[in-house]
Amino acid sequence: MPADVFVSSEFGGFKQPWLSGGHPAPTPYPDVVTITTAGSVSVRVPVGRTHARVQLWGAGAGGGGNLGVGAYGGGGGGGAYAESNVTVVPGSLVAVLVGAGGAGGPGGGSTSPGSPGEDSTYAATVVVAKGGGAGIDVYGGGPGGTASASTGTIKHDGGSGTNSSGSVGGGGGSSAGTAASGNNAVGDVGGIAPTGGGAGGSAGGIPDNGSEPGGGGGGGDADLLHDGGHGATGKCILTFSA
Numbered sequence: 001m002p003a004d005v006f007v008s009s010e011f012g013g014f015k016q017p018w019l020s021g022g023h024p025a026p027t028p029y030p031d032v033v034t035i036t037t038a039g040s041v042s043v044r045v046p047v048g049r050t051h052a053r054v055q056l057w058g059a060g061a062g063g064g065g066n067l068g069v070g071a072y073g074g075g076g077g078g079g080a081y082a083e084s085n086v087t088v089v090p091g092s093l094v095a096v097l098v099g100a101g102g103a104g105g106p107g108g109g110s111t112s113p114g115s116p117g118e119d120s121t122y123a124a125t126v127v128v129a130k131g132g133g134a135g136i137d138v139y140g141g142g143p144g145g146t147a148s149a150s151t152g153t154i155k156h157d158g159g160s161g162t163n164s165s166g167s168v169g170g171g172g173g174s175s176a177g178t179a180a181s182g183n184n185a186v187g188d189v190g191g192i193a194p195t196g197g198g199a200g201g202s203a204g205g206i207p208d209n210g211s212e213p214g215g216g217g218g219g220g221d222a223d224l225l226h227d228g229g230h231g232a233t234g235k236c237i238l239t240f241s242a
Contacts, residue, residue, distance in 0.1 A: 035236040036212060038100035038118070042093040049240035052088045054122045056129035057081050057175050058099050058145040058158065060210035060231030062114025063201065064135035065105030066169065066220035073105055073207075073221065073228045074170040075161025075185045076114050077132030078200055079214030080145035081176035082152030084127045088240065096236050097121045099131050101210065104217045104228030112228070114142065114217060120234035127152045132173060132216045135161050135228055141170045142216060144182050158182040159191035159200060161216045169203030172216030172229060190218060201229035 029046040038059070045052070058080045064073025079099065088094060099118030106112050117131030129152070130145035144158030159173030159182030171185030177194030185191045190200030190208065198215035201208030207218030207229035217229030 031240045033238040035096060035098050036233060038098050038233045040095065040097045042095055043238060045088045045090055045092050045094060046240050047090050048242055049090055050088060051085060051241050053085050053239040054127045055083045055178065055237040056120040056122060056127055057213040057235040058120050058129040058131040059101045059117030059234040060172065060175060060198065060214045060216040061117040061132035061134045061142045062102035062104040062231050063161065063169065063172055063207055063217040063219040063228030064114050065107040065112030065228045066226045067108065067112055072164035072169040073112065073219030074135040074141035074163050075172035075200060075203065075219045076102060076135040076210065076216030076231045077142035077144040077160050078158035078173035078175040078182040078191060078210065078216045079117050079132050079234055080130040080147055080150045080158045081156040081178060082127050082129040082150040083154040084152040086126060095123055098236050099234035101231035101233050102134055104230050105135065105220065107220050107225035107227045114228045117145065117214065117231045120236060125151060129234065132158050132214065132231060135170065135219050141185065144173045156181045158214065159184045161185050161200065162187060164219050164221065169207055169219030169221030171202050172200030172210050172218050174198060174200045175214030190215065198232050
């Protein structure tokens, strides 16, 4: 076969020169894959890679909506973090689900709780990062996603949203970081993000959405029937190695 003829690698997903003297091969599948869009995706394992570090953040929950004067929403909880090193097969597909952030509760309804954040998963149950709990429409803050409900060798809790005070909505909890649990909201101020995590949304006026990855949304307040802030999408990082 001539030296400049390309043949497809069966598993690598790229072409390489046959023998020597061929053109440079296109870049193969990357060793580090970061996914920040909610939904399911299949990732091809690169050639020669037999291990993967899996890092997941659960999604943040939405804050509760404002029902009217004095009926302010609690903040949504932040997502948990989970990590494991797993064995993979070169050329195979691995399944990842990045959790969607929970919607904030609508302002002015008869009930207006937020929606919980979705879990993020690797291979369905092998690694799981729990999403945050929803903020309640009247006063109650949502809990952070818990390490105990997650699966992995390293796990950290998400921060919790705060209850509203009756005069202002509650802040959203931050997501967990890579080396620490998330921070709870303080009053109407969203939880501060640890390294690698996402901050919670603050209340006060129009509530803030949580920050990616996995921050909880702030609660609705201000006597203007505001919706609660939305929770942020989760995240996945896959790092392949030999």
